[in-house]
Amino acid sequence: MYSPLSLCAQKIVCSQQQRILFKPASFALENSQILLVHGANGIGKTTFLRTLAGLLTPQRGKIFWQQQLLKSYDPEYLTQMVYIGHHSGIKSVLTPEENIYQSLMLAGHIVSHSKIQSALERVNLGHQAHKPCGQLSSGQQRRVNLARLMLMQVPLWILDEPLTALDRAGVSLMHEVFAEHQAQGGSVILTSHQQVLLATETLQLEQF
Numbered sequence: 001m002y003s004p005l006s007l008c009a010q011k012i013v014c015s016q017q018q019r020i021l022f023k024p025a026s027f028a029l030e031n032s033q034i035l036l037v038h039g040a041n042g043i044g045k046t047t048f049l050r051t052l053a054g055l056l057t058p059q060r061g062k063i064f065w066q067q068q069l070l071k072s073y074d075p076e077y078l079t080q081m082v083y084i085g086h087h088s089g090i091k092s093v094l095t096p097e098e099n100i101y102q103s104l105m106l107a108g109h110i111v112s113h114s115k116i117q118s119a120l121e122r123v124n125l126g127h128q129a130h131k132p133c134g135q136l137s138s139g140q141q142r143r144v145n146l147a148r149l150m151l152m153q154v155p156l157w158i159l160d161e162p163l164t165a166l167d168r169a170g171v172s173l174m175h176e177v178f179a180e181h182q183a184q185g186g187s188v189i190l191t192s193h194q195q196v197l198l199a200t201e202t203l204q205l206e207q208f
Contacts, residue, residue: 039205092134
């Protein structure tokens with residue numbers, strides 16, 4: 001079980017090229033919660049998630065992690081969360097196994113090749129483990145990231161459109177992994193145009 005977690009956003013406003021994207025947004029997230037972020041295309045959902053991931057600074061408002069003001073690229077915070085953007089971030093010349101191993105290693109997680117293989121088998125990529133990811137479909141690349149999530153022992157996941165390009169079986173498996181993460185006290189913030197039955201909270205970004 002993960003230790004108690006708390007992420008709180010107070011009247012966050014983000015901008016792009018000096019243009020404010022949405023009205024002030026607030027939420028409070030604790031253990032085992034899944035926050036689904038809604039908003040029209042182009043309203044700034046990706047910018048919002050990147051800000052919550054500590055990669056950008058909000059134009060206005062404050063973010064608190066464990067009751068402490070969050071600063072951009074806070075090293076302690078970055079060890080407690082994983083952010084996967086709308087683009088998979090998969091290196092096409094590397095195999096699924098190599099992508100996962102390298103990503104986990106850079107994040108400070110050392111996982112055996114046998115565990116990586118088991119995770120790939122669970123996402124139905126065991127037979128593709130040694131094929132360059134550039135030869136995989138976009139849905140299969142999403143499954144590579146799903147296998148990576150299964151192996152990352154961090155309490156907070158921030159995911160931009162993780163269900164995109166997944167077939168029905170892939171979406172079902174993603175929900176299953178979310179449920180397992182919740183059961184361990186982990187939490188998720190995500191955007192999706194699909195229904196997320198496990199969502200415990202929703203946040204609607206509104207045009208400024």
